[in-house]
Amino acid sequence: MLINDKNHEVWGIILASGLSTRMGTPKMLLPYQQKTLVHHVIETCLHSVLDGVVVVINPKVNGLVEAVSVPGIKHVVENHDSHLGMSTSIKVGLEALPQQVEAMVILLGDQPEMDEGSINRIVETYQVKNRPSIVQSVFFNNEKGHPVLFKRDMFHHLLQVEGDSGGKSVIQKFSREVVYAPMNQHIIPDVDTIDDYQRLIKKRGVVHDKGNR
Structure with a gap:
């Protein structure tokens, strides 16, 4: 059973600052079911039990600020070192978290099929397993x-x-601290390439517009 405990806040950090080198176009802004890919992830987080959400973006991507400016999102931070890898986005996101946050969940902006149930399962596992270091x-x-x-x-x-x-690397280093949250589904795919995107829209269908930018 999930408990909303303000003494043990859990926030989400959405990583949306990738360079999309394999895609060749800003993938966060690709249309999917009348919205952008990243908009789907943001809405999923807002509908989950997370106490707050930080979105990390690449300021060089035109239109991305507008795409993530969704009602309910108060923390949008820029990563000016995206070219140095995902670790830089995590660092920027961590630095933006309020002091009262006890734990955070890393989410990927290119996983529009992420569902709130998966996020809630992670938080629930954290709560019922006596708040382990990693879930x-x-x-x-x-x-x-x-x-x-x-x-x-x-x-x-x-x-x-x-x-x-x-x-x-942190999970590997502290493997004994990891608690696993079983998901009753196949792994949630990233959208890294044009082929990935084509598979997504064939599976779910998409309206080819400009999305909610």
Whole structure:
């Protein structure tokens, strides 16, 4: 059972500052079901039990600020070092978290199929398992992926990560601290390439407009 406990706030950090090098176009702004990809992720977070959301963007992407300016989002921060890898986005997001936040969940802006149930499962696992340092999603075939939760005692270690490994190296280093949250589904795919995007729209259907930018 989920408990809204303001003494133990859990926030989400949406990483939306990637360079989209494999896509060749700003993927966060691609249309999907009358909205942009990143808009879907933001709305999912806002509908979940998360106490707040930080969105990390690349200021060089035209239109991205407008795309993430969704009612309910109060923390949009810019990553000027996106070219140095995912770790830089995590650092910018961590630095934007209010002091009262006890744990945060890393979410990817290019996962429009992320559902609020997956986020809630992560938070619920954190609560019922006595607030462990790391909670990671585990999907069918024992595949592990996002969302991933890190408690504040891991923030220092995340701030030391370099390059594009994100939180993976911290999970590996502190593997004994990890609690797994089983997801009754296949792993949530990223949209990294044109082929990924085509698979997404064929599976779900899409209206080809400019999205909510």
